[in-house]
Amino acid sequence: MITDLLEASPYSVASADKKRLLLRGLQELTVYHQQNCLAYHQLFNEPVEPFTDISAVPFLTVPLFKQRPLKSIPVEQVFKVLTSSGTTGTVPSRIYLDADTAKLQSRVLVKIMQEWLGKQRLPMLIWDSPSVIKSRDSFTARGAGIQGLSFLGRHHTYALNDDMSLNIEAINTFFERFGSGPVFMFGFTFMVWKFGVQALKEQGLKFDFQNAVLIHSGGWKKLEDEAVTAETFNSKTEDQLGHVRVHNFYGMVEQVGSIFVACEEGHLHCPSYADVLVREPGNWQVVPEGNVGVLQVLSLLPKSYPGHSLLTEDRGRILGEDNCNCGRKGKYFEVLGRMEKVEARGCSDTFERTGAGQ
Amino acid sequence: MSEEKIKQAFVKALAIPEEQVKDSLEYNSIKEWDSTAHMILIAELEDVFEVMLDTDDIIDMSSYAKAKEILRKYDIDC
Numbered sequence: 001m002i003t004d005l006l007e008a009s010p011y012s013v014a015s016a017d018k019k020r021l022l023l024r025g026l027q028e029l030t031v032y033h034q035q036n037c038l039a040y041h042q043l044f045n046e047p048v049e050p051f052t053d054i055s056a057v058p059f060l061t062v063p064l065f066k067q068r069p070l071k072s073i074p075v076e077q078v079f080k081v082l083t084s085s086g087t088t089g090t091v092p093s094r095i096y097l098d099a100d101t102a103k104l105q106s107r108v109l110v111k112i113m114q115e116w117l118g119k120q121r122l123p124m125l126i127w128d129s130p131s132v133i134k135s136r137d138s139f140t141a142r143g144a145g146i147q148g149l150s151f152l153g154r155h156h157t158y159a160l161n162d163d164m165s166l167n168i169e170a171i172n173t174f175f176e177r178f179g180s181g182p183v184f185m186f187g188f189t190f191m192v193w194k195f196g197v198q199a200l201k202e203q204g205l206k207f208d209f210q211n212a213v214l215i216h217s218g219g220w221k222k223l224e225d226e227a228v229t230a231e232t233f234n235s236k237t238e239d240q241l242g243h244v245r246v247h248n249f250y251g252m253v254e255q256v257g258s259i260f261v262a263c264e265e266g267h268l269h270c271p272s273y274a275d276v277l278v279r280e281p282g283n284w285q286v287v288p289e290g291n292v293g294v295l296q297v298l299s300l301l302p303k304s305y306p307g308h309s310l311l312t313e314d315r316g317r318i319l320g321e322d323n324c325n326c327g328r329k330g331k332y333f334e335v336l337g338r339m340e341k342v343e344a345r346g347c348s349d350t351f352e353r354t355g356a357g358q
Numbered sequence: 359m360s361e362e363k364i365k366q367a368f369v370k371a372l373a374i375p376e377e378q379v380k381d382s383l384e385y386n387s388i389k390e391w392d393s394t395a396h397m398i399l400i401a402e403l404e405d406v407f408e409v410m411l412d413t414d415d416i417i418d419m420s421s422y423a424k425a426k427e428i429l430r431k432y433d434i435d436c
Contacts, residue, residue, distance in 0.1 A: 079386060099386035103420070106393065110413050119412040133394070147393050151416050154401070 005300060006104070010112045010271040011328035015321055018330070019054065022275055025300040026057045026308060033306035036072035040306040054275055055286045059296050059309040062093065065254060071096035073304045084141040084253040095254055101304040105257030108301060109148050112271050116247055116261060117152055117213055123178040124153025125171070127187025127196045127216075129160040141253040142188060145217065148256060149186045159187075164195045166203070175207050182211045185241075188218035189248065193233060194226065200240040209242035217249045217259070224338075230266055250314075250335055254307040258299040260333075265325050267332035274299045276333055278318055279311065289318045294339055313339045360407075360436035364426060367406050371399035381423035407434050 002008050005021045013021075030048050033040045044058045051057055064070065071078070079102055082095040097105070126146055133143045150156055157174045161167045174183075187196060192214070200206065214237060220227040228236075234246040250268050251259035258274035270276055277286050278293040287293045295316045302308045316335040324332045368379045372390045385391055391399075400416055403409070403425070409432045411419075419425050426436045 080392070102393070103386055107417050110417050114413055119414055121411070121413055121416070150397055151393070152413055154404075156397075 005272045006108070008272040010115050010273075011269060011330055013272045014329050018272065018275075022054060022298070022300070023051050026054070026298060027051050029300070029303065029306075029308040030057060032303070033072050033308070037070060037306050039068050039070055040072070054298060055277055057298060057309045059311045060306065061311045062252070062254060062313060065093035065095065065307070066091045069094060069096070070307070071305045073098045077304070082141065082144050082253050082256065093253060095256075095307065096305050098304040101302065104301050104303070106148055106151060108257040108271075108273055109259065110151055112259060112261060113149070113152050113215070116215070117184055120182075121152055121154045122182050122184040122213075123155040123157070123174065124150065125157050125159055125174050125183060125185045126150070127159050127185065127192045129162045129164060130158045131162045142218075144253065144256060145188070145251075146186065149215065153184050153186075160191070160195055164191075166195070166199050166205075168203075168205070171207065175209065179207065179242075180210050182213075183209060185212055185214040185244070187214075187216055189216045189233075190218065190220050190223045190226075192216050192237070193228070194223060197233075197237050197240050201236070205240070207241050209244060212241065212244040214241075214244050214246045215249065215261075216246070217251060219335075230262075252297060252310065252312065254310055255297060255299040255302060257301045260297075263324060263326040263328060263332070266334075267319055267324055267326070268334060269324065269326075269328050269332050270330040272330065273301060276316075276318065276331055278316060278333075281339065284311075289320065292317045292336060295333070295335065315339055360429070360434050361426065363406050364403070364422075364429065364436055367402045368399065368422060368425075371395060371402040379422055381421065383422040385420045403429065407432065409434070 002013060002017055002021065005013065005025060027048065027050060034044060073096065077098045078096050079099045080097045082097065083092040128142065128146060132146060157170050159167055159171050230248065237246055238244050247262050249259045249261040258271060260268040260270060262268050275298045277296040278291065279285060279296055280287050280293045292315060295312045295314050296310065297312055298309045300308065314335050315337055316333055318331055318333045321331045322329045365376065365379045369376050372395050374390050385396060400411055404411055407429060415428050419428055429436055
């Protein structure tokens with residue numbers, strides 16, 4: 001029997017076991033953050049009753065990470081700070097990591113990605129520019145993502161120049177050296193699309209990779225107008241780059257590590273270490289499977305900051321649990337874009353009034 | 359002999375003085391051994407010993423002592 005979800009393989013735990021262990025883990029984290037994060041305690045100062053359902057775990061909204069420093073460790077234990085400007089605000093979210101949380105994040109990220117890439121580290125083509133990793137102490141969400149995933153690759157090659165133009169020489173060299181074998185590509189969705197696939201098309205360039213896996217994430221950000229469906233994205237990618245299996249993943253800088261990867265059916269899968277709920281804007285009640293609402297994401301990883309239960313600003317719906325055609329256990333869902341601004345504002349207002357307590 | 363090579367790989371990849379490289383040295387315990395340096399270290403060890411480390415090895419390599427243990431799996435005498 002599994003006793004610790006963090007030790008479990010990512011898609012092997014069926015719902016009954018998972019619920020029990022997840023509740024216990026989230027309970028411990030909630031109490032831990034109440035005791036170690038003053039700002040969190042001010043938001044949730046009620047003693048925690050043993051949770052009987054995941055929906056009982058209190059949640060923070062993402063903007064709170066912009067508004068106040070939320071950390072559950074003394075300042076001298078801060079090892080790294082992740083920042084994300086998100087799509088709307090100018091003030092970035094700040095996520096404080098200690099060494100243990102950072103380690104756990106990379107361990108879990110690797111475990112999840114092994115499922116999709118295997119254990120071998122493959123030659124890695126990164127659809128970004130090398131300047132995305134500027135400082136080692138403070139990472140942007142993009143830098144952190146690339147850094148985290150680079151553990152899974154070797155011969156790391158950046159496909160773009162600093163001005164986001166294609167580094168054709170680098171891509172050529174990479175292709176000639178590795179193109180006939182398995183390779184790993186990674187990039188942020190809009191970067192891969194706009195500066196990769198579309199730029200290649202405009203310049204009439206094609207590469208016939210024999211066995212590539214492209215992992216992408218991050219959605220469309222400010223390019224919402226240029227967003228394309230997964231089908232279009234995948235088929236156009238194959239047009240320019242050859243035999244590429246494409247997997248999108250959904251994840252938040254506030255919960256680095258426990259990411260939700262899309263399977264062959266295009267469904268985003270909860271790994272053993274995370275879960276998702278859907279809530280109705282306004283009354284914030286959990287809606288039944290299949291109904292559209294706002295996504296709440298839960299993760300067992302955030303220990304150095306109270307990010308284990310978060311209401312996102314994304315809309316989506318749960319598609320099922322433990323019964324996806326791909327055979328993987330866990331809930332699976334889809335993301336349907338950002339919340340309307342007015343909903344989002346209503347959400348943080350409501351939250352400041354009720355969720356925030358007094 | 360091999361141990362000396364491992365030590366030198368740590369010195370080079372992490373840019374730290376040799377005195378700092380001992381069994382108790384842990385990943386993420388000093389600024390110089392962060393995730394960026396970790397990838398440089400892995401590449402250096404692979405180069406020096408002509409091995410291919412997999413993703414489990416990278417995650418398990420949480421200290422200098424552990425690095426030696428992992429390399430022993432690849433028949434490196436250290």
